[in-house]
Amino acid sequence: MRPMSQPENTAVTAATGEARFLALLEAHRTIVVHVANAYARHLADREDLAQEIVAGAWRSFARYDAARTFSTWLYRVALNTAISWARRNARHLRQREADETALGAIAVHDPDGLAIDDDVGDLRAAVAALDELPRALVILHLEGNTYAAIAEILGITETNVATKLSRIKTQLRSAIERARDARRNTHGIG
Amino acid sequence: MESDDLATLWQSGNRTLADVPLTFGGLAARERAQRTLFSIAFGRWFTLVSNAIAVLVLGAYTGDHLREPHVGLAALLLFVTSIALLIVSIVQVIIVSTLDLSASPLEVQQRVAAAERIRIANDTVALCASPMLWTLIAIVGAKALLGFDAVLVFGTPWIVANLALGLVTLGLGAVFIRPVRKLMAGSTLARVNARLADLARFATPG
Numbered sequence: 489m490r491p492m493s494q495p496e497n498t499a500v501t502a503a504t505g506e507a508r509f510l511a512l513l514e515a516h517r518t519i520v521v522h523v524a525n526a527y528a529r530h531l532a533d534r535e536d537l538a539q540e541i542v543a544g545a546w547r548s549f550a551r552y553d554a555a556r557t558f559s560t561w562l563y564r565v566a567l568n569t570a571i572s573w574a575r576r577n578a579r580h581l582r583q584r585e586a587d588e589t590a591l592g593a594i595a596v597h598d599p600d601g602l603a604i605d606d607d608v609g610d611l612r613a614a615v616a617a618l619d620e621l622p623r624a625l626v627i628l629h630l631e632g633n634t635y636a637a638i639a640e641i642l643g644i645t646e647t648n649v650a651t652k653l654s655r656i657k658t659q660l661r662s663a664i665e666r667a668r669d670a671r672r673n674t675h676g677i678g
Numbered sequence: 679m680e681s682d683d684l685a686t687l688w689q690s691g692n693r694t695l696a697d698v699p700l701t702f703g704g705l706a707a708r709e710r711a712q713r714t715l716f717s718i719a720f721g722r723w724f725t726l727v728s729n730a731i732a733v734l735v736l737g738a739y740t741g742d743h744l745r746e747p748h749v750g751l752a753a754l755l756l757f758v759t760s761i762a763l764l765i766v767s768i769v770q771v772i773i774v775s776t777l778d779l780s781a782s783p784l785e786v787q788q789r790v791a792a793a794e795r796i797r798i799a800n801d802t803v804a805l806c807a808s809p810m811l812w813t814l815i816a817i818v819g820a821k822a823l824l825g826f827d828a829v830l831v832f833g834t835p836w837i838v839a840n841l842a843l844g845l846v847t848l849g850l851g852a853v854f855i856r857p858v859r860k861l862m863a864g865s866t867l868a869r870v871n872a873r874l875a876d877l878a879r880f881a882t883p884g
Contacts, residue, residue, distance in 0.1 A: 551780060632689075
Protein backbone atom coordinates (compact mmCIF):
# COMPACT_ATOMS: atom_id res chain seq x y z
CA MET A 489 0.00 0.00 0.00
CA ARG A 490 1.44 3.38 -0.98
CA PRO A 491 1.54 6.10 1.69
CA MET A 492 -1.04 8.87 1.33
CA SER A 493 0.07 12.26 0.05
CA GLN A 494 -0.64 15.38 2.14
CA PRO A 495 -3.77 16.50 0.16
CA GLU A 496 -5.17 12.95 0.27
CA ASN A 497 -4.54 12.78 3.99
CA THR A 498 -6.28 16.13 4.52
CA ALA A 499 -9.25 14.99 2.41
CA VAL A 500 -9.60 11.80 4.44
CA THR A 501 -9.41 13.77 7.71
CA ALA A 502 -12.05 16.21 6.43
CA ALA A 503 -14.32 13.34 5.36
CA THR A 504 -13.86 11.66 8.75
CA GLY A 505 -14.62 14.97 10.46
CA GLU A 506 -17.82 15.44 8.47
CA ALA A 507 -18.95 11.87 9.10
CA ARG A 508 -18.25 12.27 12.82
CA PHE A 509 -20.08 15.60 12.89
CA LEU A 510 -23.14 14.17 11.13
CA ALA A 511 -23.20 11.14 13.42
CA LEU A 512 -23.04 13.31 16.54
CA LEU A 513 -25.62 15.69 15.10
CA GLU A 514 -28.02 12.87 14.30
CA ALA A 515 -27.62 11.49 17.82
CA HIS A 516 -28.44 14.94 19.28
CA ARG A 517 -30.96 15.96 16.61
CA THR A 518 -33.65 16.81 19.15
CA ILE A 519 -31.54 19.64 20.60
CA VAL A 520 -31.52 21.41 17.23
CA VAL A 521 -35.20 20.72 16.56
CA HIS A 522 -36.37 21.77 20.01
CA VAL A 523 -34.34 24.99 20.09
CA ALA A 524 -35.62 25.85 16.60
CA ASN A 525 -39.18 25.11 17.76
CA ALA A 526 -38.67 27.34 20.79
CA TYR A 527 -37.44 30.36 18.85
CA ALA A 528 -39.55 30.20 15.68
CA ARG A 529 -43.28 29.62 15.22
CA HIS A 530 -43.77 29.03 11.52
CA LEU A 531 -42.70 25.85 9.82
CA ALA A 532 -40.56 27.71 7.26
CA ASP A 533 -38.87 29.71 10.04
CA ARG A 534 -38.24 26.57 12.11
CA GLU A 535 -36.64 24.88 9.12
CA ASP A 536 -34.57 27.97 8.37
CA LEU A 537 -33.38 28.30 11.95
CA ALA A 538 -32.61 24.58 12.27
CA GLN A 539 -30.55 24.75 9.09
CA GLU A 540 -28.72 27.81 10.41
CA ILE A 541 -27.95 26.00 13.66
CA VAL A 542 -26.54 23.07 11.70
CA ALA A 543 -24.45 25.50 9.64
CA GLY A 544 -23.17 27.24 12.80
CA ALA A 545 -22.38 23.91 14.42
CA TRP A 546 -20.50 22.70 11.36
CA ARG A 547 -18.57 25.98 11.22
CA SER A 548 -17.56 25.67 14.89
CA PHE A 549 -16.99 21.91 14.88
CA ALA A 550 -13.25 22.22 14.26
CA ARG A 551 -13.00 23.83 17.69
CA TYR A 552 -15.07 21.17 19.45
CA ASP A 553 -13.12 19.53 22.27
CA ALA A 554 -14.11 15.87 22.38
CA ALA A 555 -13.26 15.77 26.08
CA ARG A 556 -16.36 17.89 26.73
CA THR A 557 -20.00 16.88 26.43
CA PHE A 558 -21.32 17.25 22.89
CA SER A 559 -24.82 18.13 24.10
CA THR A 560 -23.50 21.10 26.12
CA TRP A 561 -21.50 22.25 23.12
CA LEU A 562 -24.45 21.87 20.75
CA TYR A 563 -26.85 23.63 23.13
CA ARG A 564 -24.48 26.60 23.26
CA VAL A 565 -24.17 26.77 19.46
CA ALA A 566 -27.92 26.31 19.01
CA LEU A 567 -28.87 28.98 21.55
CA ASN A 568 -26.31 31.49 20.29
CA THR A 569 -27.47 30.94 16.71
CA ALA A 570 -31.15 31.13 17.68
CA ILE A 571 -30.67 34.36 19.64
CA SER A 572 -28.81 35.96 16.71
CA TRP A 573 -31.41 34.66 14.24
CA ALA A 574 -34.28 36.02 16.33
CA ARG A 575 -32.61 39.41 16.67
CA ARG A 576 -31.79 39.59 12.94
CA ASN A 577 -35.36 38.69 11.98
CA ALA A 578 -37.08 40.61 14.78
CA ARG A 579 -38.62 43.25 12.55
CA HIS A 580 -39.85 40.75 9.97
CA LEU A 581 -41.30 38.46 12.66
CA ARG A 582 -43.03 41.35 14.46
CA GLN A 583 -44.53 42.57 11.20
CA ARG A 584 -45.87 39.13 10.37
CA GLU A 585 -47.36 38.71 13.84
CA ALA A 586 -49.08 42.08 13.42
CA ASP A 587 -50.40 41.13 9.98
CA GLU A 588 -51.69 37.80 11.23
CA THR A 589 -53.37 39.40 14.23
CA ALA A 590 -54.95 42.04 12.02
CA LEU A 591 -56.26 39.35 9.68
CA GLY A 592 -57.51 37.30 12.62
CA ALA A 593 -55.45 34.42 11.34
CA ILE A 594 -54.16 33.35 14.73
CA ALA A 595 -57.19 31.74 16.23
CA VAL A 596 -54.95 28.87 17.25
CA HIS A 597 -51.42 29.07 18.63
CA ASP A 598 -49.75 27.24 15.83
CA PRO A 599 -49.76 29.02 12.49
CA ASP A 600 -49.07 25.82 10.59
CA GLY A 601 -52.35 24.32 11.72
CA LEU A 602 -50.97 21.68 14.06
CA ALA A 603 -53.29 20.71 16.89
CA ILE A 604 -51.70 22.45 19.85
CA ASP A 605 -53.39 22.46 23.22
CA ASP A 606 -54.37 25.90 24.55
CA ASP A 607 -52.13 25.58 27.62
CA VAL A 608 -49.20 24.46 25.48
CA GLY A 609 -49.72 27.44 23.20
CA ASP A 610 -50.01 29.77 26.19
CA LEU A 611 -46.79 28.39 27.67
CA ARG A 612 -44.95 28.79 24.35
CA ALA A 613 -46.27 32.33 23.96
CA ALA A 614 -45.20 33.20 27.52
CA VAL A 615 -41.72 31.76 26.92
CA ALA A 616 -41.46 33.65 23.62
CA ALA A 617 -42.23 36.90 25.44
CA LEU A 618 -39.20 36.54 27.73
CA ASP A 619 -35.88 38.30 27.11
CA GLU A 620 -33.20 36.36 25.24
CA LEU A 621 -31.23 34.80 28.11
CA PRO A 622 -34.10 34.17 30.55
CA ARG A 623 -35.82 32.49 27.61
CA ALA A 624 -32.76 30.30 26.98
CA LEU A 625 -32.62 29.48 30.70
CA VAL A 626 -36.22 28.34 30.93
CA ILE A 627 -36.04 26.40 27.65
CA LEU A 628 -33.06 24.44 29.00
CA HIS A 629 -35.02 23.71 32.16
CA LEU A 630 -38.18 22.65 30.32
CA GLU A 631 -36.08 20.42 28.11
CA GLY A 632 -35.11 18.51 31.25
CA ASN A 633 -31.55 19.70 31.83
CA THR A 634 -30.18 19.74 35.39
CA TYR A 635 -29.25 23.01 37.12
CA ALA A 636 -25.58 22.06 36.81
CA ALA A 637 -25.93 21.49 33.04
CA ILE A 638 -27.87 24.74 32.59
CA ALA A 639 -25.21 26.62 34.56
CA GLU A 640 -22.46 25.18 32.38
CA ILE A 641 -24.29 25.92 29.12
CA LEU A 642 -25.18 29.51 30.04
CA GLY A 643 -21.98 30.36 31.90
CA ILE A 644 -23.63 31.32 35.20
CA THR A 645 -23.66 29.75 38.67
CA GLU A 646 -26.10 27.03 39.78
CA THR A 647 -27.39 29.35 42.51
CA ASN A 648 -28.13 31.94 39.87
CA VAL A 649 -29.94 29.32 37.77
CA ALA A 650 -32.11 28.31 40.72
CA THR A 651 -32.96 31.88 41.71
CA LYS A 652 -33.82 33.03 38.22
CA LEU A 653 -35.78 29.89 37.33
CA SER A 654 -37.96 30.25 40.38
CA ARG A 655 -38.86 33.80 39.36
CA ILE A 656 -39.39 32.95 35.69
CA LYS A 657 -41.62 29.95 36.47
CA THR A 658 -43.82 32.18 38.61
CA GLN A 659 -44.07 34.58 35.66
CA LEU A 660 -44.97 31.73 33.30
CA ARG A 661 -47.66 30.34 35.60
CA SER A 662 -49.21 33.79 35.94
CA ALA A 663 -49.16 34.26 32.17
CA ILE A 664 -50.88 30.91 31.61
CA GLU A 665 -53.49 31.69 34.25
CA ARG A 666 -54.16 35.08 32.68
CA ALA A 667 -54.55 33.48 29.24
CA ARG A 668 -56.97 30.89 30.69
CA ASP A 669 -59.02 33.64 32.32
CA ALA A 670 -59.09 35.57 29.05
CA ARG A 671 -60.36 32.47 27.23
CA ARG A 672 -63.01 31.85 29.86
CA ASN A 673 -64.19 35.44 29.56
CA THR A 674 -64.21 35.24 25.76
CA HIS A 675 -66.26 32.04 25.76
CA GLY A 676 -68.45 33.22 28.65
CA ILE A 677 -67.52 30.26 30.83
CA GLY A 678 -67.34 30.29 34.59
CA MET B 679 -49.63 24.73 38.30
CA GLU B 680 -46.54 22.77 39.36
CA SER B 681 -43.11 23.06 37.76
CA ASP B 682 -43.32 19.51 36.37
CA ASP B 683 -46.58 20.45 34.67
CA LEU B 684 -44.77 23.21 32.80
CA ALA B 685 -42.16 20.72 31.58
CA THR B 686 -44.90 18.24 30.61
CA LEU B 687 -46.74 20.94 28.68
CA TRP B 688 -43.53 22.00 26.96
CA GLN B 689 -42.64 18.48 25.96
CA SER B 690 -46.14 17.84 24.72
CA GLY B 691 -45.68 20.82 22.39
CA ASN B 692 -42.31 19.43 21.31
CA ARG B 693 -43.89 16.13 20.38
CA THR B 694 -46.39 17.89 18.13
CA LEU B 695 -43.88 20.24 16.55
CA ALA B 696 -41.08 17.68 16.21
CA ASP B 697 -43.18 15.83 13.63
CA VAL B 698 -42.27 18.61 11.22
CA PRO B 699 -39.57 17.23 8.93
CA LEU B 700 -36.27 19.12 8.93
CA THR B 701 -33.42 18.83 6.46
CA PHE B 702 -29.94 18.06 7.66
CA GLY B 703 -27.83 18.03 4.52
CA GLY B 704 -24.10 18.15 5.25
CA LEU B 705 -23.35 19.76 1.92
CA ALA B 706 -26.17 22.32 2.17
CA ALA B 707 -25.06 23.24 5.68
CA ARG B 708 -21.46 23.62 4.58
CA GLU B 709 -22.40 25.87 1.66
CA ARG B 710 -24.61 27.95 3.90
CA ALA B 711 -21.87 28.24 6.52
CA GLN B 712 -19.50 29.61 3.90
CA ARG B 713 -22.12 32.07 2.60
CA THR B 714 -22.87 33.30 6.15
CA LEU B 715 -19.17 33.69 6.92
CA PHE B 716 -18.69 35.76 3.77
CA SER B 717 -21.69 37.98 4.39
CA ILE B 718 -20.67 38.65 8.01
CA ALA B 719 -17.09 39.39 7.13
CA PHE B 720 -17.60 41.40 3.94
CA GLY B 721 -19.11 44.61 5.38
CA ARG B 722 -16.64 44.84 8.23
CA TRP B 723 -13.63 43.97 6.07
CA PHE B 724 -14.76 46.49 3.46
CA THR B 725 -14.93 49.22 6.13
CA LEU B 726 -11.54 48.22 7.50
CA VAL B 727 -9.88 48.25 4.06
CA SER B 728 -11.54 51.60 3.15
CA ASN B 729 -10.31 53.12 6.41
CA ALA B 730 -6.80 51.74 5.86
CA ILE B 731 -6.71 53.24 2.36
CA ALA B 732 -7.93 56.58 3.77
CA VAL B 733 -5.14 56.52 6.39
CA LEU B 734 -2.51 55.80 3.71
CA VAL B 735 -3.76 58.45 1.27
CA LEU B 736 -4.31 61.13 3.93
CA GLY B 737 -1.01 60.25 5.63
CA ALA B 738 0.90 60.71 2.39
CA TYR B 739 -1.00 63.89 1.53
CA THR B 740 -0.52 65.35 5.03
CA GLY B 741 3.21 64.58 4.87
CA ASP B 742 3.50 66.48 1.59
CA HIS B 743 1.34 69.48 2.59
CA LEU B 744 1.83 69.79 6.35
CA ARG B 745 3.62 73.12 6.12
CA GLU B 746 0.98 74.71 3.89
CA PRO B 747 -1.42 77.04 5.72
CA HIS B 748 -5.07 75.88 6.03
CA VAL B 749 -4.67 72.78 3.86
CA GLY B 750 -1.96 71.26 6.11
CA LEU B 751 -4.09 71.61 9.24
CA ALA B 752 -7.25 70.34 7.49
CA ALA B 753 -5.37 67.31 6.12
CA LEU B 754 -3.84 66.61 9.54
CA LEU B 755 -7.26 66.67 11.23
CA LEU B 756 -8.69 64.34 8.60
CA PHE B 757 -5.65 62.06 8.96
CA VAL B 758 -6.15 61.82 12.75
CA THR B 759 -9.88 61.12 12.21
CA SER B 760 -9.10 58.37 9.69
CA ILE B 761 -6.67 56.73 12.16
CA ALA B 762 -9.38 56.75 14.85
CA LEU B 763 -11.88 55.19 12.40
CA LEU B 764 -9.32 52.56 11.40
CA ILE B 765 -8.70 51.62 15.03
CA VAL B 766 -12.44 51.26 15.64
CA SER B 767 -12.89 49.05 12.56
CA ILE B 768 -9.91 46.87 13.58
CA VAL B 769 -11.37 46.41 17.06
CA GLN B 770 -14.75 45.47 15.54
CA VAL B 771 -13.25 42.95 13.13
CA ILE B 772 -11.26 41.38 15.98
CA ILE B 773 -14.33 41.11 18.22
CA VAL B 774 -16.53 39.62 15.49
CA SER B 775 -13.96 37.32 13.91
CA THR B 776 -13.01 35.83 17.29
CA LEU B 777 -16.62 35.16 18.31
CA ASP B 778 -16.97 31.52 19.28
CA LEU B 779 -20.51 30.19 18.86
CA SER B 780 -19.74 27.44 21.34
CA ALA B 781 -18.93 29.92 24.11
CA SER B 782 -21.64 30.52 26.68
CA PRO B 783 -24.58 32.57 25.34
CA LEU B 784 -23.96 35.12 28.12
CA GLU B 785 -20.38 35.71 26.97
CA VAL B 786 -21.32 35.78 23.27
CA GLN B 787 -24.18 38.23 23.83
CA GLN B 788 -21.96 40.49 25.95
CA ARG B 789 -19.32 40.57 23.21
CA VAL B 790 -21.90 41.18 20.47
CA ALA B 791 -23.44 44.01 22.49
CA ALA B 792 -19.99 45.49 23.23
CA ALA B 793 -19.14 45.45 19.50
CA GLU B 794 -22.48 47.07 18.73
CA ARG B 795 -21.85 49.77 21.32
CA ILE B 796 -18.48 50.58 19.75
CA ARG B 797 -20.08 50.77 16.29
CA ILE B 798 -22.94 52.98 17.46
CA ALA B 799 -20.64 55.29 19.45
CA ASN B 800 -18.40 55.56 16.39
CA ASP B 801 -21.35 56.31 14.08
CA THR B 802 -22.76 58.90 16.51
CA VAL B 803 -19.45 60.76 16.85
CA ALA B 804 -18.85 60.64 13.07
CA LEU B 805 -22.37 61.92 12.41
CA CYS B 806 -22.10 64.79 14.91
CA ALA B 807 -18.70 65.74 13.52
CA SER B 808 -19.83 65.44 9.90
CA PRO B 809 -20.41 69.21 9.27
CA MET B 810 -16.83 69.89 10.37
CA LEU B 811 -15.46 66.85 8.49
CA TRP B 812 -17.30 67.95 5.36
CA THR B 813 -15.65 71.38 5.57
CA LEU B 814 -12.20 69.80 6.05
CA ILE B 815 -12.83 67.47 3.09
CA ALA B 816 -13.87 70.47 0.97
CA ILE B 817 -10.64 72.34 1.86
CA VAL B 818 -8.39 69.34 1.13
CA GLY B 819 -10.44 68.37 -1.94
CA ALA B 820 -10.22 71.86 -3.46
CA LYS B 821 -6.44 71.81 -3.10
CA ALA B 822 -5.92 68.18 -4.17
CA LEU B 823 -8.33 68.13 -7.12
CA LEU B 824 -8.51 71.76 -8.26
CA GLY B 825 -5.15 73.02 -7.03
CA PHE B 826 -6.21 76.07 -4.99
CA ASP B 827 -6.47 77.00 -1.31
CA ALA B 828 -10.21 77.52 -0.84
CA VAL B 829 -9.79 79.30 2.50
CA LEU B 830 -7.37 81.77 0.95
CA VAL B 831 -9.52 82.30 -2.16
CA PHE B 832 -13.01 82.43 -0.58
CA GLY B 833 -12.13 83.43 3.00
CA THR B 834 -13.90 82.78 6.28
CA PRO B 835 -17.46 83.15 4.88
CA TRP B 836 -16.81 80.09 2.73
CA ILE B 837 -15.88 78.02 5.83
CA VAL B 838 -18.94 79.28 7.68
CA ALA B 839 -21.17 78.53 4.66
CA ASN B 840 -19.81 74.97 4.46
CA LEU B 841 -20.30 74.40 8.17
CA ALA B 842 -23.83 75.76 7.85
CA LEU B 843 -24.51 73.50 4.86
CA GLY B 844 -23.27 70.51 6.88
CA LEU B 845 -25.43 71.46 9.86
CA VAL B 846 -28.53 72.00 7.70
CA THR B 847 -28.01 68.65 5.94
CA LEU B 848 -27.54 66.96 9.32
CA GLY B 849 -30.66 68.67 10.66
CA LEU B 850 -32.72 67.57 7.64
CA GLY B 851 -31.34 64.04 8.04
CA ALA B 852 -32.39 64.04 11.70
CA VAL B 853 -35.90 65.19 10.76
CA PHE B 854 -36.53 62.87 7.82
CA ILE B 855 -34.31 59.81 8.39
CA ARG B 856 -35.31 57.79 11.43
CA PRO B 857 -31.95 55.99 12.10
CA VAL B 858 -30.14 59.36 11.94
CA ARG B 859 -32.67 60.88 14.36
CA LYS B 860 -32.26 57.96 16.77
CA LEU B 861 -28.48 58.15 16.62
CA MET B 862 -28.50 61.91 17.23
CA ALA B 863 -30.95 61.57 20.12
CA GLY B 864 -28.75 58.88 21.66
CA SER B 865 -31.61 56.38 21.83
CA THR B 866 -29.70 53.76 19.80
CA LEU B 867 -26.79 53.95 22.23
CA ALA B 868 -29.17 53.93 25.20
CA ARG B 869 -30.82 50.76 23.83
CA VAL B 870 -27.54 48.86 23.58
CA ASN B 871 -26.43 50.13 27.01
CA ALA B 872 -29.70 48.85 28.45
CA ARG B 873 -29.05 45.48 26.84
CA LEU B 874 -25.56 45.34 28.38
CA ALA B 875 -27.06 46.23 31.76
CA ASP B 876 -29.64 43.40 31.36
CA LEU B 877 -26.85 40.96 30.55
CA ALA B 878 -24.86 42.08 33.61
CA ARG B 879 -27.97 41.62 35.76
CA PHE B 880 -28.48 38.14 34.30
CA ALA B 881 -24.91 37.21 35.28
CA THR B 882 -25.50 38.28 38.87
CA PRO B 883 -27.46 36.01 41.23
CA GLY B 884 -30.56 37.58 42.73
